[in-house]
Amino acid sequence: MYCRRLRRWGTLSSWLALLVVAVGPAAAHGASLDSSRETIAIPAWLFLLTGGAAIGASFLLASLVTDRALIDAIHGWRRTVPVPGEHLLRGFLQLVGVVGLSFVLVVGFLGPELGNANAAVLLVWVGWWAGFTATTYLVGSTWPALNPWRTIAELLPSLNRSYPERLGAWPSVAGLLGLVWLEVVSPVADAPGVLATVVAGYTVFTLVGALAYGPETWFETVDPISRVFRYYGRLAPIAREDGQIRLRLPGTALSETRLVDGLDEVGFVIALVWVTTYDGFVATPTWRSLADPLVSAGVPALVLYLLVLLAGFGLFLGVFVLGARYSRRLAGTYLSVAELTRQFAPPLLAIAAGYHLAHYLGYFLTLAPSLATTAATPLTLLETVPVLALPGWFDGVALASVLLGHILAIWAAHATAFDLFPGRLQAIRSQYPYTAVMVVYTMSSLWIVSQPTIAPPYV
Amino acid sequence: MTTDHYDVPTDDLVHRCEHCNRPFAEDELLTLHKGLDHPDRLDDEELAAFDEVYDEETDDLRRYQIIAVGAIVLLYFTLLIIYALI
Numbered sequence: 001m002y003c004r005r006l007r008r009w010g011t012l013s014s015w016l017a018l019l020v021v022a023v024g025p026a027a028a029h030g031a032s033l034d035s036s037r038e039t040i041a042i043p044a045w046l047f048l049l050t051g052g053a054a055i056g057a058s059f060l061l062a063s064l065v066t067d068r069a070l071i072d073a074i075h076g077w078r079r080t081v082p083v084p085g086e087h088l089l090r091g092f093l094q095l096v097g098v099v100g101l102s103f104v105l106v107v108g109f110l111g112p113e114l115g116n117a118n119a120a121v122l123l124v125w126v127g128w129w130a131g132f133t134a135t136t137y138l139v140g141s142t143w144p145a146l147n148p149w150r151t152i153a154e155l156l157p158s159l160n161r162s163y164p165e166r167l168g169a170w171p172s173v174a175g176l177l178g179l180v181w182l183e184v185v186s187p188v189a190d191a192p193g194v195l196a197t198v199v200a201g202y203t204v205f206t207l208v209g210a211l212a213y214g215p216e217t218w219f220e221t222v223d224p225i226s227r228v229f230r231y232y233g234r235l236a237p238i239a240r241e242d243g244q245i246r247l248r249l250p251g252t253a254l255s256e257t258r259l260v261d262g263l264d265e266v267g268f269v270i271a272l273v274w275v276t277t278y279d280g281f282v283a284t285p286t287w288r289s290l291a292d293p294l295v296s297a298g299v300p301a302l303v304l305y306l307l308v309l310l311a312g313f314g315l316f317l318g319v320f321v322l323g324a325r326y327s328r329r330l331a332g333t334y335l336s337v338a339e340l341t342r343q344f345a346p347p348l349l350a351i352a353a354g355y356h357l358a359h360y361l362g363y364f365l366t367l368a369p370s371l372a373t374t375a376a377t378p379l380t381l382l383e384t385v386p387v388l389a390l391p392g393w394f395d396g397v398a399l400a401s402v403l404l405g406h407i408l409a410i411w412a413a414h415a416t417a418f419d420l421f422p423g424r425l426q427a428i429r430s431q432y433p434y435t436a437v438m439v440v441y442t443m444s445s446l447w448i449v450s451q452p453t454i455a456p457p458y459v
Numbered sequence: 460m461t462t463d464h465y466d467v468p469t470d471d472l473v474h475r476c477e478h479c480n481r482p483f484a485e486d487e488l489l490t491l492h493k494g495l496d497h498p499d500r501l502d503d504e505e506l507a508a509f510d511e512v513y514d515e516e517t518d519d520l521r522r523y524q525i526i527a528v529g530a531i532v533l534l535y536f537t538l539l540i541i542y543a544l545i
Contacts, residue, residue: 042542042545043545046541046542046545049538049541050538053534053538056534057531057534057535060527060528060530060531060534061531063523063524063527064524064527064528066520066524068495332484332485332488333483333484334465334466334467334473334482334483334484335464335465335466336463336464336465336466337466338463338466339463339464339465421488422483422488422489422491422492422495422496423487423488423491423516424516424520425516425519425520425523426488428523
């Protein structure tokens with residue numbers, strides 16, 4: 001996104017050093033917080049090693065919890081939350097969604113042409129993609145009600161053609177990868193006109209799709225945005241289960257089996273994890289130095305970006321399936337590799353959410369005042385747009401959310417394994433390959449986070 | 460749900476649960492599975508077998524946990540020393 005902040009290496013390092021202390025025996029918090037004020041500069045390899053070690057240690061700690069009754073109690077805990085006026089609330093959200101969509105289209109085309117002074121651009125990226133998305137995994141997904149396209153599509157007639165079942169969720173995987181590619185290579189993130197055109201195009205495409213196959217099929221199966229929020233909502237502490245709004249512990253629903261049904265849906269989970277990495281990777285100097293010779297050799301930049309997006313997705317999916325293969329062998333189980341990938345994919349959503357929060361929480365807080373100010377007078381260009389200056393220690397929050405996402409994923413996979421395998425040691429052994437993959441993944445992601453952020457080159 | 464839950468090699472000896480037909484590679488795993496998933500349908504003999512296998516597994520688990528705790532301590536102090544030296 002256009003306002004990625006340069007991260008300060010020293011602060012990151014000292015926060016990581018602090019986290020190591022926290023991962024070990026619970027040390028006195030106050031004292032260690034105070035001593036971290038002086039910045040410790042540590043070499044990059046040690047920074048990455050520490051991150052990897054934090055994940056390895058979390059796996060070892062989780063593997064000490066072998067009491068099935070305790071795990072079941074944690075994952076089965078539910079409280080019903082009575083929501084008064086649910087219908088009114090739903091109607092209100094639907095109204096907000098449709099008004100928001102019209103706002104983006106009108107202000108995008110007619111408002112100021114400067115990205116960070118245009119309320120439509122700020123509403124889409126700051127309000128919706130950063131802020132709203134965070135609420136779907138931190139609180140609960142309200143997207144089915146808010147989704148303006150669904151609200152409109154449900155008012156329109158539908159041809160109800162039968163959806164080709166063999167395609168499964170693959171169209172939504174392609175849609176997600178396509179949207180991320182578009183976001184990276186086009187000025188959609190800071191040119192209001194381009195953004196409004198893309199939103200208009202998406203609106204037409206979605207409404208035609210819903211018209212052909214029915215809103216239910218379209219938004220449950222094909223629409224990538226609905227699927228993103230539905231999957232993120234699985235992490236959330238509040239969700240609708242069996243027609244009631246219920247409270248549960250965050251992340252505990254990831255060990256349930258009913259979320260992911262086939263390799264297509266596994267593919268979507270992997271795509272969600274991969275695009276957060278891709279988004280960060282193409283903004284590193286390393287990517288520029290890799291792309292330089294290829295672009296000068298005549299490879300079109302747009303094609304190069306697409307190839308890397310697809311190759312990376314293939315690599316992530318391949319590594320995950322390979323992990324399932326090893327897991328199957330180590331556990332000595334007759335469950336198929338396909339079944340293992342389905343069972344162990346949902347925990348990865350916690351990783352994707354952790355990265356999302358790391359990328360966008362600071363971004364959201366910094367630009368929320370801009371959104372509020374520009375939204376008041378959306379069609380006039382303001383001389384100055386206020387932004388919030390975040391304190392230096394805020395980088396630590398980003399780092400903590402990356403690690404927390406991984407730790408939650410490790411725990412959810414641990415609980416899944418205990419649910420799946422009768423042997424306790426068997427369940428622990430099945431997690432070795434996934435833990436190895438996560439350690440490598442954390443280290444490469446921390447490496448991306450620690451690189452200076454540049455604008456993606458050639459686009 | 461898809462139907463490819465299991466992938467059973469044809470030449471192996473397969474232990475199948477008589478209650479839910481789930482295949483297992485080892486008899487011990489089948490015994491554990493029956494005790495955990497179908498506790499109400501076991502006779503006294505099967506219950507005793509489950510207890511025995513479960514206790515044996517607990518011993519193995521203790522050994523694993525000692526190694527795991529050792530690994531955590533090792534990891535922690537290795538990093539601590541690296542941080543002290545750098």
